[in-house]
Amino acid sequence: xxxxxxxxxxxxAFPAGLRVLIVDDDPTxxxxxxxMLRKCSYQVTTCSLATDALHILRERKARFDIVxxxxxxxxxxxxxxxxxxxxxxxxxxxxxxxxxxxSRVMKGVQHGxxxxxxxxxxxxxxxxxxxxxxxxxxxxxxxxxAHSFDEVINILRNGSxxxxxxxxxxxxxxxSMRKRKDxxxxxxxxxxxxxxxxxxxxxxxxxxxxHQKFVNAVDQIGFDKVxxxxxxxSMNVPGLTRENVASHLQKYRLYLSRLQKQNGGTxxxxxxxDHMNKTIKGNFGLKSSTNMQQDxxxxxxxxxxxxxxxxxxxxxxxxxxxxxxxxxxxxxxxxKKALVxxxxxxxxxxxxxxxxxxxxxxxxxxxxxxxxxxxxxYPEQENYSILEGYSCLANPDxxxxxxxxxxxxxxxxxxxxxxxxxxxxxxxxxxxxxQPAIPPMACMIDSVSxxxxxxxxxxxxxxxxxxxxxxxxxxxxxxxxxxxxxCFPLTCEVSLKSKSDSDSMPEExxxxxxxxKLDCLENxxxxxxxxxxxxxSVPTSEVQSINWCEASELTGDYLYDQVDYSxxxxxxxx
Amino acid sequence: xxxxxxxxYRLSLALQGFLDEQFYQLEELQDESxxxxxxxxxxxxxxxxxxxxxxIDQALEQCPPDFHRLDKFLHRLKGSASSIGAGKMKxxxxxxxxxCSEENLEGCLRSFQKVKKExxxxxxxxxxxxxxxxxxxxxxxxxxxxx
Numbered sequence: 001x002x003x004x005x006x007x008x009x010x011x012x013a014f015p016a017g018l019r020v021l022i023v024d025d026d027p028t029x030x031x032x033x034x035x036m037l038r039k040c041s042y043q044v045t046t047c048s049l050a051t052d053a054l055h056i057l058r059e060r061k062a063r064f065d066i067v068x069x070x071x072x073x074x075x076x077x078x079x080x081x082x083x084x085x086x087x088x089x090x091x092x093x094x095x096x097x098x099x100x101x102x103s104r105v106m107k108g109v110q111h112g113x114x115x116x117x118x119x120x121x122x123x124x125x126x127x128x129x130x131x132x133x134x135x136x137x138x139x140x141x142x143x144x145x146a147h148s149f150d151e152v153i154n155i156l157r158n159g160s161x162x163x164x165x166x167x168x169x170x171x172x173x174x175x176s177m178r179k180r181k182d183x184x185x186x187x188x189x190x191x192x193x194x195x196x197x198x199x200x201x202x203x204x205x206x207x208x209x210x211h212q213k214f215v216n217a218v219d220q221i222g223f224d225k226v227x228x229x230x231x232x233x234s235m236n237v238p239g240l241t242r243e244n245v246a247s248h249l250q251k252y253r254l255y256l257s258r259l260q261k262q263n264g265g266t267x268x269x270x271x272x273x274d275h276m277n278k279t280i281k282g283n284f285g286l287k288s289s290t291n292m293q294q295d296x297x298x299x300x301x302x303x304x305x306x307x308x309x310x311x312x313x314x315x316x317x318x319x320x321x322x323x324x325x326x327x328x329x330x331x332x333x334x335x336k337k338a339l340v341x342x343x344x345x346x347x348x349x350x351x352x353x354x355x356x357x358x359x360x361x362x363x364x365x366x367x368x369x370x371x372x373x374x375x376x377x378y379p380e381q382e383n384y385s386i387l388e389g390y391s392c393l394a395n396p397d398x399x400x401x402x403x404x405x406x407x408x409x410x411x412x413x414x415x416x417x418x419x420x421x422x423x424x425x426x427x428x429x430x431x432x433x434x435q436p437a438i439p440p441m442a443c444m445i446d447s448v449s450x451x452x453x454x455x456x457x458x459x460x461x462x463x464x465x466x467x468x469x470x471x472x473x474x475x476x477x478x479x480x481x482x483x484x485x486x487c488f489p490l491t492c493e494v495s496l497k498s499k500s501d502s503d504s505m506p507e508e509x510x511x512x513x514x515x516x517k518l519d520c521l522e523n524x525x526x527x528x529x530x531x532x533x534x535x536x537s538v539p540t541s542e543v544q545s546i547n548w549c550e551a552s553e554l555t556g557d558y559l560y561d562q563v564d565y566s567x568x569x570x571x572x573x574x
Numbered sequence: 575x576x577x578x579x580x581x582x583y584r585l586s587l588a589l590q591g592f593l594d595e596q597f598y599q600l601e602e603l604q605d606e607s608x609x610x611x612x613x614x615x616x617x618x619x620x621x622x623x624x625x626x627x628x629x630i631d632q633a634l635e636q637c638p639p640d641f642h643r644l645d646k647f648l649h650r651l652k653g654s655a656s657s658i659g660a661g662k663m664k665x666x667x668x669x670x671x672x673x674c675s676e677e678n679l680e681g682c683l684r685s686f687q688k689v690k691k692e693x694x695x696x697x698x699x700x701x702x703x704x705x706x707x708x709x710x711x712x713x714x715x716x717x718x719x720x721x
Contacts (some may be wrong), residue, residue, distance in 0.1 A: 028657040029657045071651075098656055099649070120596045120656050120657065
């Protein structure tokens with residue numbers, strides 16, 4: 001099972017340490033596959049029942065990068081497991097079977113398998129499974145990037161002087177970002193900022209506003225009767241397609257059911273749990289008649305740490321006594337693609353207790369660019385519109401609905417970090433608090449959880465320091481509640497140590513990963529096995545059949561020892 | 575020295591067609607961290623497959639026979655056999671499955687007998703094989719220290 005505590009050993013290079021969950025009811029195959037995967041330097045967890053596998057996956061502590069499952073299992077159909085994993089955990093799943101019939105394979109693909117291996121499975125096939133992990137992350141990152149850059153930049157620009165200093169986006173980057181963005185996406189977000197009629201592509205960014213409309217529509221229609229078409233009509237957003245709504249609805253449902261599960265089922269419906277992992281800007285305002293819980297997950301953004309400057313996350317929230325509602329404190333936006341070779345840095349911020357907790361999960365490695373991860377600070381009046389529609393999840397203790405239309409002094413904080421991960425991912429990241437020019441609002445934050453994947457994060461919060469290390473593990477870190485008196489915000493410190501690699505990162509990265517591939521290939525070669533090409537005393541017919549090993553798998557030394565053979569002869573042919 | 579390895583022994587077994595390349599793959603996986611890997615896997619296989627075959631026996635005695643259930647068992651058995659490279663046994667399983675899909679009970683019974691036979695033979699051979707391995711290694715040490 002994944003080790004929840006940070007390990008002290010240095011992180012291994014991807015794909016070593018890839019966390020694989022194997023599910024197979026055949027104990028022989030389970031043992032063999034486990035051995036094979038360990039030989040690939042992957043971290044393996046085995047499971048002989050699909051239900052166990054789901055249980056393991058749902059547990060927070062155990063994290064996995066990829067799941068390999070047999071198709072035929074006694075307790076649950078492999079395809080079903082596949083579906084569940086895809087929806088709930090959004091992990092790549094590889095199917096296996098001895099049956100290679102096209103129809104079966106097709107079924108696997110239909111259900112979302114990213115690969116279908118035939119038994120007997122070979123080492124080289126297993127070595128390559130990291131590609132699926134990598135590919136998936138790249139895809140997710142691309143979606144993450146599909147973001148309202150313009151909006152972000154506007155906000156950044158309008159932010160305080162202090163904050164601007166910290167922005168690592170410079171003009172050239174922005175324009176290149178913009179070029180990419182123009183080509184690929186049009187942002188959808190706030191209607192105020194964009195003219196929706198210019199949208200050509202269907203890539204939708206579910207901004208706070210848009211999501212709010214969505215939720216309103218759902219509420220109006222009635223959660224049980226809801227359907228993408230109805231929602232679409234009700235929302236009345238030009239350019240939005242049924243598909244957009246459908247996929248968002250699916251995620252929403254999963255999100256709700258996950259909350260329901262977490263909080264004992266106050267929500268209606270029973271759907272598999274999920275986390276939102278497509279949109280970054282996931283401050284969902286919920287003015288929903290269904291009882292929402294506090295927990296609230298934002299989605300992944302990618303961040304690699306490069307040039308580390310002081311950044312800070314300051315969570316703000318409405319002063320409970322002043323307004324009977326809470327503010328979603330932080331809006332995290334990654335406006336750049338992350339660059340990562342083998343690391344992903346994830347930040348989860350969750351503010352529990354009185355506040356809605358927000359978790360952002362950083363995501364996936366990508367090749368080219370450096371990401372910006374930002375928490376936005378909105379000056380008091382200016383970007384009010386952005387926060388419109390923000391609402392907080394109700395604290396179950398409270399008896400009134402969360403709602404808010406006014407955020408007079410809400411100030412989510414801006415923190416931006418662009419980071420490029422060093423090759424060996426030993427960089428230490430420290431986040432320092434950002435001192436906003438405008439005093440933050442009173443905030444009641446109980447805890448901050450920082451979760452880091454494949455990287456190091458050093459979080460400092462008035463004494464609580466957590467060091468998370470190592471690529472194989474992802475940790476959940478919950479910092480103590482500092483205080484919830486008055487206006488004192490909880491701060492976390494993240495800063496990055498070295499920036500030396502940043503400039504040449506992309507090439508190095510590329511070379512490095514290639515190098516690693518080569519290393520893997522070398523390891524694949526048959527080492528320590530003597531293959532005797534010629535055996536004197538063995539009759540010719542036997543010699544012919546020696547070539548049953550694939551030539552490609554054999555490298556290295558062929559040892560031929562006469563002495564040994566005579567002994568063998570004795571024993572075999574005596 | 576790797577006297578006892580493998581190639582010659584594998585050869586003899588392979589020759590007779592009982593084991594295929596998968597067995598070689600298993601031996602490749604054996605290393606210092608798991609020095610008895612192959613034998614462990616083989617032991618696991620025989621334990622698991624014996625259990626499966628007992629289930630199949632039972633299923634065949636059922637009246638009327640549940641071919642769907644039988645097919646599932648067989649699929650499982652075939653998968654298992656493929657894990658150690660038991661080629662012959664795998665083939666017999668395939669034959670069995672054919673009869674199963676035709677719902678030919680007579681054919682099923684006959685081919686299952688074949689499957690059992692292959693199973694037994696293979697077990698014997700592999701037992702001999704591992705025994706031989708155990709015997710050869712000490713000799714190796716003896717010769718070295720001797721001369």
